[in-house]
Amino acid sequence: MNKPLRIGTRDSELAMWQAETVQAQLARLGVDSVLHPVKSTGDIILDKPLYELGITGIFTKTLDIALINGEIDIAVHSMKDVPTALPKGMVQTAVLEREVTNDVLIHKGDHFLLDENGKATIATGSLRRKAQWLHRYKNHTVTDLRGNVNTRLIKLIENDWQGAIFAQAGLKRIKLLPKDAMELDWMVPAPAQGAMVIVAMQENQEAVNASSQLNHLPSEQATTIxxxxxxxxxxxxxxxxxxxxxxxxxxxxxxxxxxxxxxxxxxxxxxxxxxxxxxxxxxxxxxxxxxxxxxxxxxxxxxxxxxxxx
Incomplete structure (x- = not known):
């Protein structure tokens, strides 16, 4: 490209890590790029559970608009946040090689899990994690937890909850995974968890051609299913x-x-x-x-x- 490729991303630490990873991989291909961070609605409204906000693609909509308006050339997302139907004219150009897929429990001592009849309060903003946790631990209480990874970790420290559930990939990427984190190998992850995806407007062939070189076929095949x-x-x-x-x-x-x-x-x-x-x-x-x-x-x-x- 004659001009640097403009990479749109959320402005959280994890999202910036993801965008910088894409930028580094593009640089290895000889593609110059610049980052354009934005704040999504999902990052701003933190006092309601996600499912109550009633917005499809709450973490991606702001970047969708920037793409459609031509303010950025590509957008980098955690793939699990992306609606299965993209806006008209927008295409998936690449799925990067996937990280670990499982969830982990960050806890304040795991003794409460040894007694299936015991009581505990676990935090998560995910309907999927809540439902799977309550199916296994019927006597536990699940409370809502919103915000980026850093914010959620701080909230866990500040509250009297016994633990909170996170995607292992996100914590690992920004080096915040505690050594005693409990891998929840029984919990089925969100579709496309641990994967990063790049989207662009189909008409922007330079952006499509440049970013599609980063596609990892096995990760694309698995996440498509x-x-x-x-x-x-x-x-x-x-x-x-x-x-x-x-x-x-x-x-x-x-x-x-x-x-x-x-x-x-x-x-x-x-x-x-x-x-x-x-x-x-x-x-x-x-x-x-x-x-x-x-x-x-x-x-x-x-x-x-x-x-x-x-």
């Missing part, structure tokens, strides 16, 4: 949905789940296929969930969200 599963289940509704596709040799292993908001019900699917047969694999897995109680569960979730109990 997971997001297909999410899109098929969602139906325009925010729900506790987990999905993880892993690729080994030429085989794809998939695990997906849907929970009731309070964790009282769980639907799980585990399937495998070959790389040659991954077209619509995520959709097929989601359809199996829907056909085995998922339709009714999704309707219950929508009803609860439309008619919240005060």
């Amino acid at each position: 997971e997001r297909e599963f999410l899109r098929t289940l969602e139906g325009g509704c925010t729900a506790p949905i987990g999905a993880l596709a892993t690729i080994k040799d030429q085989t794809v292993y998939f695990k997906g789940c849907l929970h009731a908001l309070d964790g009282s019900k769980e639907l799980v699917i585990e399937k495998e296929t070959t790389l040659a047969q991954i077209a619509n694999f995520g959709k097929r897995c989601a359809q199996e969930i829907l056909d085995n109680g998922g339709k009714e569960l999704m309707q219950n979730i929508k009803d609860e969200q439309n008619n919240p109990v005060n």
